[in-house]
Amino acid sequence: MFLSLVTRVVNDLEQVSLSGRNHGFDFGCFLENVGSLSLAKTESSGSLSSCNVLLAVEPEQAELLDRCCFGKLVLSAEKVKKWIQLSFEEAFYLLYILKCIKLSLRGRCLENEVDTWMYMRSKRPNFPAFFKTYSHLRSKNWVLRSGLQYGVDFVAYRHHPSLVHSEYSVLVQSGDSDRLRVWSDVHCAVRLSGSVAKTLLTLHVSGNSNREDLNLPTCLENYRVEEQTISRWSPELSREDETTSPTPKVTNVSNLKTP
Template sequence: MMGDSKERRVRWKGRHACETALSDPMSAIYSAIKAWTPPSGMFADSAVLLQVNSEQAQLLNRACFGRPYPPAIAPPPPSAPTYPPPIPGFDDSDSKEGLQFFQLALEEAFYLNYEMKCVRIYHQSHKEERVLLSHDELWRLMLKKKQHFVQHYKAYSHMRSKRWVVLSGIQFGADFMAYRHHPALVHSDYAVLVMLGEERQSRLNTWTELHAMGRLCGSVAKTLLLIYVKRKDAAVDSTFPSCLEDFDLETVEVNRWLPEKNREAGETLEENSELG
């Protein structure tokens, strides 16, 4: 999945970033999140607002799930990155019992609720009462809020299960960006596009589009990763999250072909060229 970490050069941020990442692995952070007392969240439009204490907020920040809400104006970046990055916009003294809010994207919220089973999510009923959502009810709400949510969540959960940090890729024209660890420590490796398998694609239909996306990724030192999510059966019922097992996933890295890196050792291009 997504390349061999031994072959791909990791672009760390700062002299001690690698040491920090090794001392605080994602698997340990995930274990701490699973062990906490599940906080409560409220489904709101196209996101979930999760109410957490300061310790839970730090864990979410270290694992890169969601972002503080409301967002604060970020201070000027320091000369060297710090870790864990401070959570802006909140002060425990300004909130009751140190409670804070985190805004989760749909994929993030469902992953924490369904895969990690570490958050409870409610919805406001017509009688203005909070109703605790089951996995199935939450799934159906998200299907209504985001087109192709099934395919996007399948790709997101696959990358998260491999302990990649997955963030929005909108600034690069992608669906997601994939990092080996916290973005304060490392640059992202992949710009990810979720492809709809056998369904009609709305992008990369022409060589021009593919070339443009490849050039964009090359200019910012990212690798374009296409994740194809395909139905095993045309009659898949997607109204339940159990349908995720009925989708296959295939990853394809899109790289430039460099002839000089594919020659026999000791030969130059001129010595073995038939083009004159």
């Protein structure tokens, strides 16, 4: 009864949102709250692997997760249960921020967020910076998916990926990163993003956390995120500029607009 009511409400609000008549309503935030409430009521549980999480849910929750833009459906013959594959960032967001799922490792339920955090860090040392980037953009209602096929870390969508193409290709840079240190790397990243109709967005994640602090997810509070878009300078669009070299143009966007 609860899920059928939620589904009807979500369907109505989706039509309002897509028609452009949302009157300031935060549809993404609403979906996250509804989805987290539904998942929390059924105590959905996921299994950790070395690079992702498999979450077992009922068909109704699988539909809500898709509308909230979390994970990808894994095809199976089961009808009672659906399997959703989540990235580490998505899984930890559902666990730590929305507090709506539980995770287990080799059949043992992880009691708190710290155990999950430590495990994900052990598999991916750069996970804190990547999760900070994910949660930062997600809090601005951007939908993030893996950007592996485009040679970047994430791609960012303004709406659901089934409705629009992604607008930004996202690269994460932290204090110990050597990415985009030379102009040839910048040119390659900009040209690749431009060839697939995306703008390159770099997020510089910095903080003062020591090694001991990194063992706790609370270290995220000490991180600072700086956004920059990098686009290729076009002579045709800037004829008044006497410069003839097509060098990339870097723009600070510390307040990336919420879609």
